[in-house]
Amino acid sequence: MKYSKQREAVLNAVLWSNGHPNAETVYENVRKEIPHISLGTVYRNLNLLVEKGMIKKIYMPSQSDRFDKELEHHDHIYCEGCHQLFDISTSNLNEINQIVEKETGFQILSHDIVFQGLCKNCRQERKIEGENYGIKRI
Amino acid sequence: MKYSKQREAVLNAVLWSNGHPNAETVYENVRKEIPHISLGTVYRNLNLLVEKGMIKKIYMPSQSDRFDKELEHHDHIYCEGCHQLFDISTSNLNEINQIVEKETGFQILSHDIVFQGLCKNCRQERKIEGENYGIKRI
DNA sequence: CTCTAAAGTAGTAATAATTACTATTATTAC
DNA sequence: GTAATAATAGTAATTATTACTACTTTAGAG
Numbered sequence: 001m002k003y004s005k006q007r008e009a010v011l012n013a014v015l016w017s018n019g020h021p022n023a024e025t026v027y028e029n030v031r032k033e034i035p036h037i038s039l040g041t042v043y044r045n046l047n048l049l050v051e052k053g054m055i056k057k058i059y060m061p062s063q064s065d066r067f068d069k070e071l072e073h074h075d076h077i078y079c080e081g082c083h084q085l086f087d088i089s090t091s092n093l094n095e096i097n098q099i100v101e102k103e104t105g106f107q108i109l110s111h112d113i114v115f116q117g118l119c120k121n122c123r124q125e126r127k128i129e130g131e132n133y134g135i136k137r138i
Numbered sequence: 139m140k141y142s143k144q145r146e147a148v149l150n151a152v153l154w155s156n157g158h159p160n161a162e163t164v165y166e167n168v169r170k171e172i173p174h175i176s177l178g179t180v181y182r183n184l185n186l187l188v189e190k191g192m193i194k195k196i197y198m199p200s201q202s203d204r205f206d207k208e209l210e211h212h213d214h215i216y217c218e219g220c221h222q223l224f225d226i227s228t229s230n231l232n233e234i235n236q237i238v239e240k241e242t243g244f245q246i247l248s249h250d251i252v253f254q255g256l257c258k259n260c261r262q263e264r265k266i267e268g269e270n271y272g273i274k275r276i
Numbered sequence: 277c278t279c280t281a282a283a284g285t286a287g288t289a290a291t292a293a294t295t296a297c298t299a300t301t302a303t304t305a306c
Numbered sequence: 307g308t309a310a311t312a313a314t315a316g317t318a319a320t321t322a323t324t325a326c327t328a329c330t331t332t333a334g335a336g
Contacts, residue, residue, distance in 0.1 A: 002303050002312050023293080038315045043294065045313095059199035061250045064293060077244055090241040096230065100253060103228040106215055108255040112199045115238060117246040140283050140332050161322080176286045181323065183284095202322060 001052070009033050010045040014055050020066040020076070020085045058085070059112050077115035081122025088115070139190070147171050148183040152193050158204040158214070158223045196223070197250050215253040219260025226253070 013029045014021065021029070027042045046067055049055045058066040058076060066085065074089040097108040118126065151167045152159065159167070165180045184205055187193045196204040196214060204223065212227040235246040256264065 004302075004313055006314070036315070038317090040295075040316080041314055047295095059197075061197035077238070077242070077246075079244070080247065086244075088238065088242055088244075090238060092230065092234065092237050092241075096234075097253070099230050100215070100226060100228060101255075103230075104215065104226055105258045105261075106217070106224075106226075106253070106255045107261045108215075108253050109218065110255075111251065111253045113249065113251045115235070115244070115246050115249045117239075117244045117248075120243045123243075123245045142284055142331075144285070174286070176288090178287080178324075179285055185324095 001048070004045075006030075006034060006037055006041050007045045007048070009037070010042055011049055011054065014046075014049070014067050015069045017069070020058055020068050022064040022066045024064065026067065058114070060085075061114060061116075075113040075115070077117060077119075079119040079122055080116055081118050081125065084119070086119065139186075142183075144168075144172060144175055144179050145183045145186070147175070148180055149187055149192065152184075152187070152205050153207045155207070158196055158206050160202040160204045162202065164205065196252075198223075199252060199254075213251040213253070215255060215257075217257040217260055218254055219256050219263065222257070224257065 009030045010026060013026045017025075017029070023039070023043050023046055026046065027037070027039050030037050030042060046055070046057075050057045050067070053071070056068040056071065058068055060066060060078070070087065072089075073094065074087045075093050077086050077088050078084075079086065093113065096113075097111060100106065101108045147168045148164060151164045155163070155167070161177070161181050161184055164184065165175070165177050168175050168180060184193070184195075188195045188205070191209070194206040194209065196206055198204055198216070208225065210227075211232065212225050213231050215224050215226050216222075217224065231251065234251075235249060238244065239246045
């Protein structure tokens with residue numbers, strides 16, 4: 001693997017992002033620095049970086065794949081209120097592969113988990129909305 | 139919702155399948171009975187049946203969506219040896235939403251979990267292969 | 277039974293996400 | 307510097323899925 005400034009920029013776009021960008025978002029951000037980069041290059045490098053273990057890919061139900069700078073094992077939860085994707089890491093999820101392995105006899109190599117729900121904020125907002133019959137307080 | 143023989147056939151294709159067919163597989167099977175059915179009709183009805191709670195959709199990482207006749211909650215594991223998708227239902231997975239809810243403060247509405255690994259058979263095969271340095275016994 | 281409104285279909289086009297192809301360019305080891 | 311090779315830009319192709327539209331089917335009222 002040779003150096004390329006495009007790949008460096010793609011990696012940095014993932015490392016510097018605060019969220020979990022998809023290829024399109026990475027493309028938009030890298031274009032600020034390298035305006036003539038092509039979307040294909042972004043895809044190729046994202047996948048290459050995943051292959052080399054430098055970033056991770058998140059498979060989203062009904063959405064385009066996202067990319068993650070965090071390499072330590074964790075899972076994700078998508079808030080249907082604010083449409084943000086959050087990291088979660090609970091003891092149970094960390095042990096889940098071993099548990100399933102024992103209970104099923106399969107050898108577990110990996111897993112993809114995405115929860116859907118409402119984050120604390122959105123949960124609270126809905127509660128208030130409910131109490132006020134949909135009329136929001138100013 | 140009015141009756142249609144196309145929808146009935148689509149539902150039956152899912153109910154009678156032993157695995158977890160995707161839209162294309164359902165299409166192929168329904169065409170044996172209704173040769174002029176269109177793929178769009180298959181997709182529309184599959185999604186409609188999911189919406190009405192009569193079947194479920196499985197979101198597969200890097201693969202097309204699949205459909206499931208089983209309505210009781212369970213999760214799935216994909217064997218990378220034989221490329222089959224199996225149902226799993228362990229106590230831990232059944233409680234996972236409540237556990238995550240408690241530990242994170244989110245309100246969990248649903249989740250999508252797919253494990254990747256090797257089923258018992260494929261695990262055994264690989265072991266034998268390994269022991270024999272890749273030379274298979276006859 | 278026949279008529280009509282609404283729902284559904286076939287066939288096709290469009291879209292979204294992603295991968296593949298190819299001529300040109302950049303990197304790197306000598 | 308030069309040659310081998312990896313990488314890129316730009317474009318085309320692919321896959322999975324949804325949207326559109328003219329025609330057909332269903333089902334309820336008269």
